[in-house]
Amino acid sequence: MNRDNQFFYIILFSLVLLISYNFSFSYLFFNPSNEGMEAWIEEVNYDESSYISNLTFVVKNLFDRQIPCLYNLEISNGQWITDTTILNAFESRIITVSFEVIPDKVFITIYAGDVPLTLSLK
Amino acid sequence: MINRSKYYLLLILISIVTLQNTFFELINYGLTFTSVDGLLHFSRGNLYTEISDPFSLAEVYVYYPPGYSIFVGVLLLFFEDSFLTWYIFRAFSAVLVILLIFIFGNKLINAKLGILVSLFSALPLGIVYYKNDEGNFLPALNITSPSLNGSDTDIILILSQMVLIIFILDRHSKTNFSNNKFILVLFFFCLIHALSHTNRLLMIFASVIIFSLAIQFTNHDRKVKTNALHVSLTYQIALLCSYLFHYSNVFNSTAIGEEFANKIPGSLDSISLNFSFYFALFVTFNILVYVISFNINTNIISNKFVDKYWIVYTFFALSISITILYSGSNSSFSSVSGPYFIGNASYFGNILILAKHGYSLLIFFSSFAAYYYIRDQSIRRNYRLILELFLISLMVYLISIWLDFVSRRMGAFYIFRPLFIGSAIYFSYNFLSRINLRHITIPVVTFLVILIQTFMIFNYVISPPIIMGINDYDNTIKSRDYQENIGVSINIIKHLNKVEHEDKLILTLAENQKLFAALYPISPISEEHLGTIFRNEIYFLSFFESYDSEYLVITQRDIISKDNTTIQFNTDKYDNYDFLDITYTNSLGEKVYFYNGGLD
Numbered sequence: 001m002n003r004d005n006q007f008f009y010i011i012l013f014s015l016v017l018l019i020s021y022n023f024s025f026s027y028l029f030f031n032p033s034n035e036g037m038e039a040w041i042e043e044v045n046y047d048e049s050s051y052i053s054n055l056t057f058v059v060k061n062l063f064d065r066q067i068p069c070l071y072n073l074e075i076s077n078g079q080w081i082t083d084t085t086i087l088n089a090f091e092s093r094i095i096t097v098s099f100e101v102i103p104d105k106v107f108i109t110i111y112a113g114d115v116p117l118t119l120s121l122k
Numbered sequence: 123m124i125n126r127s128k129y130y131l132l133l134i135l136i137s138i139v140t141l142q143n144t145f146f147e148l149i150n151y152g153l154t155f156t157s158v159d160g161l162l163h164f165s166r167g168n169l170y171t172e173i174s175d176p177f178s179l180a181e182v183y184v185y186y187p188p189g190y191s192i193f194v195g196v197l198l199l200f201f202e203d204s205f206l207t208w209y210i211f212r213a214f215s216a217v218l219v220i221l222l223i224f225i226f227g228n229k230l231i232n233a234k235l236g237i238l239v240s241l242f243s244a245l246p247l248g249i250v251y252y253k254n255d256e257g258n259f260l261p262a263l264n265i266t267s268p269s270l271n272g273s274d275t276d277i278i279l280i281l282s283q284m285v286l287i288i289f290i291l292d293r294h295s296k297t298n299f300s301n302n303k304f305i306l307v308l309f310f311f312c313l314i315h316a317l318s319h320t321n322r323l324l325m326i327f328a329s330v331i332i333f334s335l336a337i338q339f340t341n342h343d344r345k346v347k348t349n350a351l352h353v354s355l356t357y358q359i360a361l362l363c364s365y366l367f368h369y370s371n372v373f374n375s376t377a378i379g380e381e382f383a384n385k386i387p388g389s390l391d392s393i394s395l396n397f398s399f400y401f402a403l404f405v406t407f408n409i410l411v412y413v414i415s416f417n418i419n420t421n422i423i424s425n426k427f428v429d430k431y432w433i434v435y436t437f438f439a440l441s442i443s444i445t446i447l448y449s450g451s452n453s454s455f456s457s458v459s460g461p462y463f464i465g466n467a468s469y470f471g472n473i474l475i476l477a478k479h480g481y482s483l484l485i486f487f488s489s490f491a492a493y494y495y496i497r498d499q500s501i502r503r504n505y506r507l508i509l510e511l512f513l514i515s516l517m518v519y520l521i522s523i524w525l526d527f528v529s530r531r532m533g534a535f536y537i538f539r540p541l542f543i544g545s546a547i548y549f550s551y552n553f554l555s556r557i558n559l560r561h562i563t564i565p566v567v568t569f570l571v572i573l574i575q576t577f578m579i580f581n582y583v584i585s586p587p588i589i590m591g592i593n594d595y596d597n598t599i600k601s602r603d604y605q606e607n608i609g610v611s612i613n614i615i616k617h618l619n620k621v622e623h624e625d626k627l628i629l630t631l632a633e634n635q636k637l638f639a640a641l642y643p644i645s646p647i648s649e650e651h652l653g654t655i656f657r658n659e660i661y662f663l664s665f666f667e668s669y670d671s672e673y674l675v676i677t678q679r680d681i682i683s684k685d686n687t688t689i690q691f692n693t694d695k696y697d698n699y700d701f702l703d704i705t706y707t708n709s710l711g712e713k714v715y716f717y718n719g720g721l722d
Contacts, residue, residue, distance in 0.1 A: 015135050019142075038708030105700070118697070120704045122718045 039110055039117050042094065056096045057119060059110055129233045133224060133240065137217045140244045144216045145209060215278055220244050222281040223540060229288050230508070230541070231499050231548075238544035248539060249482040261478035276322045279315040280537055283308060283326060288508055290349050301349060305356055312360030325522075325532040327357050329515040336510060355408060488546030495549040512538040627671035666701075666717040674702065674715040 043056040099106070108119040201207040220240045228236035242248065249261045286308045290301055315323040334354035338347055496509060515534035522532035655661045665671065676693055696702055696715055706714035 012132070012135075015132070015139065019135075019139060038706070038712075040706035040714070041703075117707045117709065118704060119707060120697070122700065122703055 037110065037117055039108070039119055041119055041121060044121065053099045054096055055099070055106060055121065056094060057108060058094050126233075129237060132237050133220070136237070136240050136244050137220055140216045140220055141213050144213045216244070218278050219281060222278065222285060225285055226281065226288075227541060227544060229285070230496055231545070235545055235548050238548050239540050242544045242547075243540035248543060249478060249485070251482075261475060261482055263478075276315070276318075277537065279311055279318075280322070280326055280534070282311050283315070284508065284511075284537070286311065287330070287353055287511075290353055291346060291508075301352070305352055308353065309356045309360055312357055313363060316361050316364030323361065325515070325518060325534045327361060328518045328532075329511060329534050330354060330357050332514045332518070333511045336514065351408075358408070485543050485546055488543075488550055492542050492545035492549045495552075496545055512541075627669050627673075629665070629671055629674045630677065672717050674717070676711075676713045676715075 037059065039057060039059045041055070041057045043054075045054040045056075047053070097106075097108075106121045110117040197207045197211055201210070220243065223243045224236040224240040226236070227239035249263065251261055286304055290304045290308065312323065315326070331354050334350040337350040341347055341350070493509065512535055515538070519532045519535055655665050674696065676696075693711070693713060696713075697704065701718055702715040703718050704713055705716045706712070
């Protein structure tokens, strides 16, 4: 094997590794681990003049997972609202939801893998 | 021909990887940064002016011509402020950078170097040192070229300028383009750059002017001298034009001249900038350069001083060291770009960090060799001149730090980093192949290099997550008499601190009542009593009212016993109580319930 060919194969091999790195990244992105999520209700505001209540909650990664993951949110107040969010390592995602009609009880479900997280508020 | 197609294939592969990386990078940063807000900032040559409608091309054009805004503006018209807009823009920019930097390396030595350089600018193979909370600089893998985030058009414009300067200085160029045409194109690029990002043009501007001055003193070739003078003039005229026709109110009624004066970096703030000042400076400087360059015998200087490359390179190494040491000691710097870091990297932590330090040093020393290698191997001497531009841009950066002259925007030497790392690897390969033992050495070294890269990259991406948000001991609890190894999230503690402040009672399950006790020092409830309450629903329901408590905290220890085998409590029933809201929850099963008074 001459020098030129060696050079070529070295670069090609490195590229194969790096492309596989990208694929593994994608796989982990779309199939996040079900561990290491936390969520809490940050604030509840009720505006008496406009009858709109705002619910702010935070979703956060407990773990340093290095790569972002894709999560689904489901908010229920009698009718379902669904949303998709992308969470990065250490990132807090602050989400505010407005309700024009005050619901009896609100459930927020975050699908983080197999075990969903649920927040509730009366 | 076969060889050429190999390189094309590799370039396409690199571009594909770049497209993927751009996608992930964009996801990593999120859309919040690269949104319309970002556009409003970056598209204005660093000037903040309120515009009513960022989506109106006409309005954007008045304030922020060419550069960033026109291109993004067109995309915004089609895709609005969506992921796709930013992905198309950044992917296009990234691939363009890869191609330009390939041309750069290819022109300097050959296509192999071009491939290596583009590889190094496309992948996270460089090292950047980030300062952690304790003030230590820790190495991290980083894209070697400047981050495309926010600098997209800058890096493209700068690289294009570099390539054009190479063409202009090359008097044996076989292209059909005459020098005048190249200079016209260079002028066009400079003007766009001046309009879209003045600060960054200033950094290149300063480097190029000193560079052309250096050529006047050191080069024997009259034609190269003249060309260098033309390059210098082009930059000056471009900056002048941008000032006259856009920023000042000399020819432009919608000028933003006052703001421009405020944005002129650092120590120049106090100088009143006006047309006559610029013009006088411009004329004087160029007459001086012209008189000096064509009347001085440059042979004496060049032979005795400049051709001693080791002096130049020692200066280069020293200035890097001083710069980095300076920036290392300066608390305002949160990151230092490797591989030149030799500061207080005293934290070794684990084998991975140690490997990164080693890798960084390896590249640092290899780049010494690479500098000489390019000088010796470059086909045409004029191409090599670009290396001096690197040294000069480094000097400009150094001086900008000393003068506190927007040093963050003076890092023109960043764009040479992939070139140096690429050529360091290329040099090492060629050097080893000359040794007799190459049959053993090359495979071993190749294996090691690939192993290190793979180790670092894969560790970076697919290593299992490390728990960062869990506190074994929280300081607020640790400082009290009631210590317990409580595995709760930092955010639960935050929740509780807030409540503690208001003298509210917090509940935990019996097993973990130390947390309860810690927050309510004079506990009126015995452990036994608490156990009874949680095991008996009737007591539990009345508990919140009886003790004026608001929160029920369930920590990891309550759910799983100390030996991690048996489940102690099933919290499902608490979830179903209407009088309890779940205000905190996590994947470990920890929860904070809030009593909403629903039992009344």
